[in-house]
Each structure stands twice: as structure tokens, then as C-alpha cells.
Amino acid sequence: MKEITPKKIEQLLNSKDNLNIIDVRETEEVKAGKMPNAINIPLGLLEFRMHELDKAKEYIMVCRSGGRSFKGSQLLESHGFHVINMAGGMLEWEGPTE
Template sequence: MKTITAKEVETLLREGKPLNIVDVREADEVAAGKIPGAMHIPLGLIEFRMDELDKNKEYILVCRSGGRSGRAAELLEKHGYRVVNMTGGMLAWEGPVE
């Protein structure tokens, strides 16, 4: 599984790179702040909502610490999606939130 650090994601966003970020945390966690522009699909629903994702795009998956996003990445990879897990999750995120 490919990984990326929170700092690398922050740098790419600051450079204006178009990123496809999926936050797999629960709604109450996302309400406390998420990476600007991130799509929210809770881990428990990812299997049922993966058709909302485009297999031609690469997605960066985010959770609180990197565990749930890792599980989501494994599931999506099995279904042919290109995914990258953000290690450290939102605990490592120092960039802006919305």
C-alpha cells in the first residue's frame, strides 16, 4: 500500500496540486475539522459508496491516526481503486481545517 505523510499532503495542497482526499472518520470527528475539500465517507460506508469514486483518479485516504484509512485503502485496492494512505492521520495534520 502506498503511503504519504500529512506534511507531504499539506505541501501538495499549498502548491495548488489538485488532490482527491477522502476522510473515512465518523461524522462527529469530521465536524471537529477536516482537510479543506476532502470528501467524507465513513469507513463503515466505504464499501457501499465506492461507486462514487472514479477508478481513473488517485485518492488519499485520511482518518484519525492512519489505521482506519489503511483498512479503507486495502478494501478499495481490492476493487481496483488507486489509493494512498496518509500516515499519522489527522493527529499528524498541521495544515488548515474546515
């Protein structure tokens, strides 16, 4: 499974790359702030909302510390999706939030 650092994602966001970010934290956690343009699909609902995703796209998975996003990445990969896990999660994110 591929991994990416929060710093690298921040650089990609600054260069205006179109990133597909899925935040798998619970809705209450996301209220404190999420990465720009990230969509929130709590890990427990990911399996039931996979039909909303496009297998032609690459997704960056994010959570608080990297554990839940790792599990989410494994789930999506096992169903044929292209995913990258953000190592360290939002605890290491220093970029903008919304």
C-alpha cells in the first residue's frame, strides 16, 4: 500500500493538483477541521458508500493518526480502488483546514 506524508499533500494542494481526499474520521471529529475539499465518510460507513467512489480516481485516505485510514485503504484496495494512506494523520497535518 502506498503512503504519503502530510507535507507532500500540502505541497500538492498548494500546486493546485486535483486531489481526492477521503477523511474517515467520525463526523464529530471532522467538525474541528478537515483538509480542504476532503469528503467525510466515517470508516464504519465506507463499505456501504463505496458505490459513491470512482475506481478510475486515486484517493488519499486520512484520519486522526493514520490507523483508521490504513484500514480504510485496505478495504478500498481489496475492492479494486487506487488509494494512498496519509501517514501520521491529522495529528501531523500543518496545512489549512476548513
